[in-house]
Amino acid sequence: MNTSASTPTTLISSITELSAFLSSISPSDSFYIDLEGNNLSRHGTISLITILIHPSRSVRIIDILTLGPSAFTTTPLEDPTIPKYLWDVRNDADALWALYNVGLAGVTDIQLLENASRIGDRKYVRGLDKCVQFDLNLGFMERERWLRTKQDVKNIMDANIFDVRPMAPKTIQYCTNDVMHLPDLHTLYLARMEGDWLAKAMNESAERVVEAHSPEYDPQSDTKKLGPWGGSTESRGYSMEDMFDRWEDDIAHDDMMGYYDNDYDDDWGGTNAVDGAFDAEAFDSCWDKGS
Numbered sequence: 001m002n003t004s005a006s007t008p009t010t011l012i013s014s015i016t017e018l019s020a021f022l023s024s025i026s027p028s029d030s031f032y033i034d035l036e037g038n039n040l041s042r043h044g045t046i047s048l049i050t051i052l053i054h055p056s057r058s059v060r061i062i063d064i065l066t067l068g069p070s071a072f073t074t075t076p077l078e079d080p081t082i083p084k085y086l087w088d089v090r091n092d093a094d095a096l097w098a099l100y101n102v103g104l105a106g107v108t109d110i111q112l113l114e115n116a117s118r119i120g121d122r123k124y125v126r127g128l129d130k131c132v133q134f135d136l137n138l139g140f141m142e143r144e145r146w147l148r149t150k151q152d153v154k155n156i157m158d159a160n161i162f163d164v165r166p167m168a169p170k171t172i173q174y175c176t177n178d179v180m181h182l183p184d185l186h187t188l189y190l191a192r193m194e195g196d197w198l199a200k201a202m203n204e205s206a207e208r209v210v211e212a213h214s215p216e217y218d219p220q221s222d223t224k225k226l227g228p229w230g231g232s233t234e235s236r237g238y239s240m241e242d243m244f245d246r247w248e249d250d251i252a253h254d255d256m257m258g259y260y261d262n263d264y265d266d267d268w269g270g271t272n273a274v275d276g277a278f279d280a281e282a283f284d285s286c287w288d289k290g291s
Contacts, residue, residue, distance in 0.1 A: 007052070007180045009172060013063035015070060021060055025076060030054045030083040032182040035092040036162040036175060037064075041219035042098030047162035052179040059176050065163055072100045080105040083277060085186055087111050087128045087178075088206065091219050093212035103213070109205040110182055113189035115227045123231040125224075132181050146181075149173050172228040204228045 012018050032052040037045045049062040049071075064071050077096065084094055084104065088111045096102040114131060114269050115122050129150060133143060153161060153174040161171055190198070207228075211217055 007057055007059055009059040009061060011061050011063065011167065011172070013066045014142075015067070018062065018067065018071060018245060021062075021095050022074060022076065025053075025082070027081070028055075028083065031076070032085045032179045032186075033077075033092070034175070034176075034178040035085065037095060038163065039176055040158055041094050042217075043219065044095065046095050046099060047164075048175060050175040052182065054183055057180075057183070059179060061167075061172065061175050063165075066165070069100060075102055077102055078105050083108065083192050085110055085182055087182065087185075088125070090208050090212045090217075090224065093209045094217055094219055097213045106287050107205050107209055108186075108187050109200060109208055110189065111227045112201040112204050112208075112228070113186065113193070113198075115229070116197040116204075117189045117193045121231050121266055122227045122229045125227050128178070129186060136181060136184055146177050149177055149234045200229070 010021075012021055030053075032054060034050045035046055035049070036048040038047065040046065045065075046064075047065045049064055051060045051062070052058070053060070062071055077084070084106050085108050087109070089104065089107050089109045093104045093107075096104060111125050111128075114135075115125055118234075129147070132138070132146060136143075138146070149170060153170060161168070164171070193201075
C-alpha cells in the first residue's frame with residue numbers, strides 16, 4: 001500500500017488560496033485533521049492545520065502562522081455536517097477554542113475507536129506512531145520512511161520547525177504523514193468494533209471536545225494517557241508469546257534504524273512514563289502499560 005505516492009499535498013498561505021479550497025468542498029467530503037504548533041494548546045500556538053480530504057485523499061496544509069485569524073473567518077471546522085476525524089482531538093480542540101474561538105463539530109476521535117475496538121485491556125490509550133507501525137499492513141520501505149520522517153522532525157521540534165518559512169520538504173512530508181494513514185486506521189477499527197462500542201466512542205469523542213473547552217482542562221495532565229473505560233476482564237487479543245515477539249520486533253527495528261523510540265518506555269511504565277503525557281503527538285505508545 002504505497003499511500004505516499006497517491007497523497008498530493010497543497011500549501012495554503014493566502015486568502016485567495018483558502019477561498020478556493022473552501023469553495024471546492026463537496027457535501028460528501030470528510031476531513032482527517034491534524035494540527036501543529038508550539039506547545040499546541042491554550043498555552044501555545046497553532047502554526048499549521050493539515051486536512052486530508054476524503055475520498056479524494058488530497059491534502060491541504062493551511063498556514064495559520066501566515067494567515068492568522070483570517071483563516072477562521074469562514075471555517076468548515078465548525079460545520080457539524082462535515083465529518084471530521086482526528087487522533088486525540090483534545091489539545092487540537094483546546095487550542096482552536098482558546099486561541100481563535102473555533103469550536104470543532106462533527107468529530108470522531110480515531111484514538112477512541114482503537115481503544116473501543118480493542119480486545120482486552122482498555123486502560124491506556126495508544127499513540128499514532130505504533131498503531132501505524134503495527135496495525136496497518138504497510139510495505140517495509142513505506143513503513144520505514146514514515147517512521148524515519150516522524151523521528152527526524154521530532155528530533156528538531158525544539159527549533160520551532162513548524163514556524164520556519166518557507167517550509168522544509170521534510171516538514172511538509174511530516175504533516176502529510178500525520179493524516180495520510182488515518183482513513184485506513186478508521187476503516188480498520190470500525191471493522192473490528194463490536195456491540196455498542198461505536199456509540200460509546202462517538203459519545204466520548206464529543207465529550208473530549210467539551211472537556212477541552214472547559215476552564216479546568218489541563219493540556220499536560222498525566223491522566224490523558226488513560227482510556228475512558230478503564231481496564232477490562234476480557235481475554236487479551238494477544239498471547240504473551242505474541243506480545244513478546246512484537247516487543248522484540250520493536251527493539252530490532254530501532255536498532256536497525258539507528259535510533260531509540262523514546263516513547264517506548266511509556267509502554268512499560270519506565271522512566272518516560274510521565275513524560276509521555278506531555279507529548280504533543282498523543283503519547284506514541286501502542287502497547288498496554290503494565291502488561
